[in-house]
Amino acid sequence: MESGAVFSGLHRHPTPPSHHLILGHSRCAIKFFPPLFTDKKLFSSHPQSLQLQKQSDLALYRNGNNNHVNSVRVASPASNVTSELADIDWDNLGFGLMPTDYMYMMKCSQGDSFSKGELQRFGKIELSPSAGVLNYGQGLFEGLKAYRKHDGNILLFRPEENAIRLRMGAERMCMPSPTVEQFIEAVRATVLANERWIPPPGKGSLYIRPLLMGSGAVLGLAPAPEYTFLIYVSPVGNYFKEGLAPINLIVETEMHRATPGGTGGVKTIGNYAAVLKAQGTAKANGYSDVLYLDSVHKRYLEEVSSCNVFVVKGNVISTPAIKGTILPGITRKSILDVARSQGFQVEERLVTVDELINADEVFCTGTAVVVSPVGSITYQNERITYGNDGVGRVSQQLYSALTSLQMGLTEDKMGWIVELK
Numbered sequence: 381m382e383s384g385a386v387f388s389g390l391h392r393h394p395t396p397p398s399h400h401l402i403l404g405h406s407r408c409a410i411k412f413f414p415p416l417f418t419d420k421k422l423f424s425s426h427p428q429s430l431q432l433q434k435q436s437d438l439a440l441y442r443n444g445n446n447n448h449v450n451s452v453r454v455a456s457p458a459s460n461v462t463s464e465l466a467d468i469d470w471d472n473l474g475f476g477l478m479p480t481d482y483m484y485m486m487k488c489s490q491g492d493s494f495s496k497g498e499l500q501r502f503g504k505i506e507l508s509p510s511a512g513v514l515n516y517g518q519g520l521f522e523g524l525k526a527y528r529k530h531d532g533n534i535l536l537f538r539p540e541e542n543a544i545r546l547r548m549g550a551e552r553m554c555m556p557s558p559t560v561e562q563f564i565e566a567v568r569a570t571v572l573a574n575e576r577w578i579p580p581p582g583k584g585s586l587y588i589r590p591l592l593m594g595s596g597a598v599l600g601l602a603p604a605p606e607y608t609f610l611i612y613v614s615p616v617g618n619y620f621k622e623g624l625a626p627i628n629l630i631v632e633t634e635m636h637r638a639t640p641g642g643t644g645g646v647k648t649i650g651n652y653a654a655v656l657k658a659q660g661t662a663k664a665n666g667y668s669d670v671l672y673l674d675s676v677h678k679r680y681l682e683e684v685s686s687c688n689v690f691v692v693k694g695n696v697i698s699t700p701a702i703k704g705t706i707l708p709g710i711t712r713k714s715i716l717d718v719a720r721s722q723g724f725q726v727e728e729r730l731v732t733v734d735e736l737i738n739a740d741e742v743f744c745t746g747t748a749v750v751v752s753p754v755g756s757i758t759y760q761n762e763r764i765t766y767g768n769d770g771v772g773r774v775s776q777q778l779y780s781a782l783t784s785l786q787m788g789l790t791e792d793k794m795g796w797i798v799e800l801k
């Protein structure tokens with residue numbers, strides 16, 4: 381769907397005024413496209429209260445957003461509107477893209493700083509065929525989640541960590557990046573504008589995907605002249621079809637995800653294209669994902685395609701140290717703290733592939749998977765199994781502790797939760 385298509389269909393104003401929410405640094409100055417959104421008061425502090433006003437608007441909306449048809453509520457302008465859940469099957473969310481109402485966009489030129497972003501209807505974006513991101517892979521992404529609490533509040537988990545990681549990645553990839561404050565403000569605005577897509581408590585979360593890309597045209601190899609920061613969101617359930625059930629990994633010995641001095645430690649888009657082949661082969665052979673080894677010695681554990689890995693032995697929980705080839709996961713960092721607070725001894729160090737043989741448990745961590753217990757790891761045709769097909773005690777304990785915190789079910793003594801309302 382073209383984002384413009386929804387608006388061009390309205391034809392209420394000869395020259396359409398801005399239909400975007402304009403967001404500055406910390407302030408939210410809002411311009412709306414009447415008559416789709418007629419009551420500006422509704423949106424001044426709560427963009428989540430967006431509602432379609434008239435039956436005719438519903439029809440126009442329907443043309444451009446087929447998948448949203450059932451979820452649109454027609455409210456009278458005077459009604460006291462609260463966010464209503466989208467009408468989708470909340471009990472069967474997977475980890476796939478479900479287009480929502482709004483996305484966030486902010487642009488800046490090379491050498492400048494990001495200054496002003498805006499919410500737009502979710503839809504396609506326009507790029508020059510010679511955009512830096514398309515030709516030279518100048519792109520980064522982030523991933524975080526918003527949870528709906530029983531009391532109606534919306535929670536983010538450590539969004540400043542994602543902002544900081546994006547900034548570190550941007551420095552590596554020669555891109556300007558939003559400030560931490562701009563990042564959090566943009567996430568907040570995007571989540572609230574799409575509030576009706578946040579799953580009910582216990583059914584999943586709203587996955588938030590910030591992107592930073594070289595959107596300007598460039599032919600010779602060089603940083604792009606223009607950059608776009610974009611955020612879109614999608615309601616999600618479990619990442620692995622197994623859910624909390626144990627996953628089955630295969631250790632990859634030929635293909636590598638990252639090399640010393642490369643970009644494995646930042647969340648650049650090319651890292652993910654690079655793992656598709658090994659991951660595809662693993663899945664075709666019945667494995668859930670691939671566990672990578674270091675590319676120099678082919679002996680030390682690195683990480684899985686999109687999550688960090690932990691090995692449990694007795695009271696000791698070990699994970700590969702961050703040394704440039706492994707993504708510094710925010711869940712990883714949080715699990716280390718949670719485990720420490722629960723009395724485990726935690727170690728960040730070189731972990732050899734041989735340690736898998738005697739481990740009591742292995743689990744993976746990431747925003748998408750949270751904590752995912754590993755049921756088996758296959759290495760050089762040998763299959764090592766864990767937990768008698770069940771979820772290991774430590775994995776279960778850490779999963780419960782972290783998810784309870786993220787969903788606002790336990791007190792946040794760490795100061796990790798950001799409430800959006």
Ligand SMILES: Cc1ncc(COP(=O)(O)O)c(C=O)c1O
Nearest residue numbers: 686687688707709710711746747
């Ligand atoms: C390669 C890789 N490792 C680890 C992680 C986990 O990071 P986080 O816990 O911040 O989601 C991710 C998350 O996307 C990832 O892509």
